[in-house]
Amino acid sequence: xxxxxxxxxxxxxxxxxxxxxxxxxxxxxxxxxxxxxxxxxxxxxxxxxxxxxxxxxxxxxxxxxxxxxxxxxxxxxxxxxxxxxxxxxxxxxxxxxxxxxxxxxxxxxxxxxxxxxxxxxxxxxxxxxxxxxxxxxxxxxxxxxxxxxxxxxxxxxxxxxxxxxxxxxxxxxxxxxxxxxxxxxxxxxxxxxxxxxxxxxxxxxxxxxxxxxxxxxxxxxxxxxxxxxxxxxxxxxxxxxxxxxxxxxxxxxxxxxxxxxxxxxxxxxxxxxxxxxxxxxxxxxxxxxxxxxxxxxxxxxxxxxxxxxxxxxxxxxxxxxxxxxxxxxxxxxxxxxxxxxxxxxxxxxxxxxxxxxxxxxxxxxxxxxxxxxxxxxxxxxxxxxxxxxxxxxx
Numbered sequence: 001x002x003x004x005x006x007x008x009x010x011x012x013x014x015x016x017x018x019x020x021x022x023x024x025x026x027x028x029x030x031x032x033x034x035x036x037x038x039x040x041x042x043x044x045x046x047x048x049x050x051x052x053x054x055x056x057x058x059x060x061x062x063x064x065x066x067x068x069x070x071x072x073x074x075x076x077x078x079x080x081x082x083x084x085x086x087x088x089x090x091x092x093x094x095x096x097x098x099x100x101x102x103x104x105x106x107x108x109x110x111x112x113x114x115x116x117x118x119x120x121x122x123x124x125x126x127x128x129x130x131x132x133x134x135x136x137x138x139x140x141x142x143x144x145x146x147x148x149x150x151x152x153x154x155x156x157x158x159x160x161x162x163x164x165x166x167x168x169x170x171x172x173x174x175x176x177x178x179x180x181x182x183x184x185x186x187x188x189x190x191x192x193x194x195x196x197x198x199x200x201x202x203x204x205x206x207x208x209x210x211x212x213x214x215x216x217x218x219x220x221x222x223x224x225x226x227x228x229x230x231x232x233x234x235x236x237x238x239x240x241x242x243x244x245x246x247x248x249x250x251x252x253x254x255x256x257x258x259x260x261x262x263x264x265x266x267x268x269x270x271x272x273x274x275x276x277x278x279x280x281x282x283x284x285x286x287x288x289x290x291x292x293x294x295x296x297x298x299x300x301x302x303x304x305x306x307x308x309x310x311x312x313x314x315x316x317x318x319x320x321x322x323x324x325x326x327x328x329x330x331x332x333x334x335x336x337x338x339x340x341x342x343x344x345x346x347x348x349x350x351x352x353x354x355x356x357x358x359x360x361x362x363x364x365x366x367x368x369x370x371x372x373x374x375x376x377x378x379x380x381x382x383x384x385x386x387x388x389x390x391x392x393x394x
Contacts, residue, residue: 002268004263004266005032007269008033010271012033024300025296027302028064028299034060035067036057036059042380043055043377047367047373048374049370050367050369052375056377064298064299064300065259067263073256076256076257080140083322085326085329087329088241089162089241089248090179091157091160091238092160093156093158093237093238094122095237097235099228101153102211103216104152108300108304115154115194116308118194119158120139123137123139126189133164134166134173135163135165135172136164136165136312137312138164138311138325139313140307141310142156142307143155143156143307145260145297146297150261150297152297159251162174165325171332172328179238181238183236183237188234191230191233202222260294260295272287272288273285273287274286274287312325353365
């Protein structure tokens with residue numbers, strides 16, 4: 001299989017020499033280049049029947065690495081199952097306008113945090129409005145920053161309960177209709193909250209105004225910029241409710257631990273071009289340096305949390321209000337289907353090889369040569385590392 005790591009190993013050194021990169025971007029490149037190579041060490045798998053052996057190298061565990069997300073995603077989903085409610089769920093997407101993208105690139109941590117805060121407040125405000133629902137929603141929000149061709153496109157995927165715990169805590173109120181709230185109402189409230197928060201950050205001097213957005217340092221230009229954003233509709237996308245709680249996590253799995261591009265989407269790599277699948281059977285072809293540039297657009301600030309929970313699912317409310325909501329739903333006759341219950345095979349403490357076997361049917365402990373023996377771990381001998389290892393990147 002083709003890998004993003006191959007592109008970084010072949011062209012990463014030249015790219016770093018030609019471009020100024022942040023410390024976070026350099027760390028991500030280094031991690032992807034050495035992931036599952038002899039540089040990180042590992043062990044030797046030896047069949048207890050036929051003697052077949054293969055080296056198994058450690059992974060980098062960087063959240064931007066295409067090879068290190070699948071099992072983290074599976075474990076996260078298994079943990080979320082304990083917080084499922086027997087109610088429909090909605091999918092709402094909040095997108096920053098194109099005019100804000102240069103400012104977001106220069107202020108990733110600040111603007112991404114504003115996106116989380118204002119999108120969640122928009123949903124919680126509308127949910128708490130007695131004329132609409134009058135209840136506290138449960139929200140899981142996941143940040144994405146890419147399009148299928150790796151352009152910078154910050155947006156927030158929100159999985160929202162189709163109803164909420166009444167403000168008096170005595171009953172569960174179910175949302176009615178095909179959509180949780182009208183899209184225009186969501187869009188305009190989100191726009192107002194975001195721009196008010198952005199203006200506050202500007203007044204406090206919290207924005208870095210350089211490069212393409214350097215002219216915004218002039219207060220009169222910033223005011224015109226903000227007025228321009230107010231005059232346009234912002235894109236908020238709302239899907240119909242999911243069929244049930246089980247479907248929520250099949251869907252969430254597509255959004256939680258994804259990176260900008262998976263290795264499976266790569267179609268061809270050579271010294272001059274990288275071709276990868278986009279959507280609807282189409283593909284994009286970029287030079288290796290342009291591919292690296294676009295990939296690095298999506299490196300998050302160190303320590304930035306890209307999955308957050310609000311309302312009933314906020315950490316302080318999980319033991320209290322979420323439990324109350326579950327009880328109110330049970331009182332009304334709602335309960336989770338057996339398929340939504342957490343499985344011991346996918347628990348957080350589960351060995352990763354057991355988890356992989358449960359999810360995919362792939363048994364990494366079965367010998368691939370004799371198909372009957374079990375692979376047993378042994379210390380990695382220097383000779384094995386030398387034969388199968390790769391040199392560290394420059």
